[in-house]
Amino acid sequence: MTDITGLTIAALVDGYRAGTLSPVDVTKAYLERIEQENSKVNAFVLVDRDGVTASAAEAEKAYANGSESRPLAGVPLAHKDLYCSKGLRSTAGSRVLENHVPDEDATSIARLKDAGALNLGKLNTHEFAYGPTNENSMFGPCRNPWDTQRFSGGSSGGSGAAVALDLCAGATGSDTGGSIRMPAACCGITGLKPTYGRVSRAGIFPLCWTMDHSGPMTHTAEDAAIMLQAMAGVDERDAATADRSVPDYRAALTGDIKGKRIGVPTRYFFDQAQPDIDSSTRDALNVLEGLGADIVEVDIEHIEHAAGAALALYLGEGTAYHDHGFEENQSLYTDSVRGFLELGNFLLAKDYLHAQRFRTLLGHSMADVLETVDFLVTPGTPLVAQAIGQEMIAIRNVEQTVFASLLRNTEPFDLTGIPALVVPSGFSKDGMPFSLQIAGRPFDEAGILNVGHAYQQATDWHTRRPAP
């Protein structure tokens, strides 16, 4: 029998409803697995053993008396430490917030609890989400479960590593330049960045107000749909949330993508990809074509300026957010994050606003392309996870920073706010995960989840697990 910690969220809920699984037993199995495996990767930074055990007992009782029908009842999740958790230390991975215990949950956590989810604890993050590797954290680096000498990707690295290693059934992440999709890509799991405004940012420490997104990290697109259903919707605590209806995401997973037009923007997204990532992405496109999709090459005008614009936004907004109290607290930040916060002091206001104007320009470019195709498909990241501490990498004879390479393919969809999903799509010769990124029109999370689901019905990459 499959270890119960290896089951999907969908399978857990089915098992609870059929009476073949027990929330108490499942929770106990996760706690034991965290005890055995977490030290290898440093994903969990807080385990709420007593709280989750009590909640699991309540869920079990509710299922037993037939009163439990909530979609995530009894499912053990965990949350990025950037999210505020009522009564639990929530640090954003920074000594600045070393003793911070919020008195209110982030909206996403509150909504997942309302849907019946259990909370195993808090997950490692790059300090204040200001970096793509999760090397910088007051708790130490989060390690990649496929090779613990390598980084997990970040900033939601604890979420990526914990899901990949079956330490929780699913996790929350946040994504400003790719911080859900990069660790999902590096750790071989599924990660969804919804449309800007689809999911509330309330109660999540900001990195960059105008680009911060909240979303689920899971093994499958189906599980991401289940979590998104609970997280999505307008929130009075977040003025950026969209007041529009939330569709039934799981019902949209037909697996039928016949006749759907998939655009492949080879310029920029493939130009600087490691050659084996390029070829694995083309293999994945062949799978989608075999499922009936039409594959067409497209070009996104001005895309080459995405990194500069995103950097201006991080620098401007990040430094503004941390300005309050920075003088007193600056020694508490890691050198890397403190350096970026200092650098933001030298950004000109006009360059910040040019970056915000560029987002509109790029948005028009993407909207033009998405009038001719239904979806865009690219490699999730242009490189696999690298060694912890490695700063530079040469790809196709171009020397570049690991930081910039990691962000290259994900940032454009934070700038434009359109939804993007990463799913596992293979492995390198040395056993590191590859990933496929699927982006779509604003608020078409159902569409991209269905493409991911169709791909996962035809492949088994999402079922692979790191060796213990």
Add this chain to the structure above:
Amino acid sequence: MSKNRKTIRPETMRAVADEMAGIKLRGDELEARTAVMEALTESIAALRTLPLRDIEPAVVFQPVERGGRKSS
């Protein structure tokens, strides 16, 4: 290509890192980080050359309304 910007020199980088952030850079680190910083700064400055004349920033002001949604 980009307007109104001076190239970052290693001595500028050393002063900014040390005096502003208290970060001491060795000679080899200084050269490498100056190159990275120059590329980053150039990428931001390059936005000034784009066709943005008739384009507004992607930020919309919302008048404060009691009882409405807020960003906390």
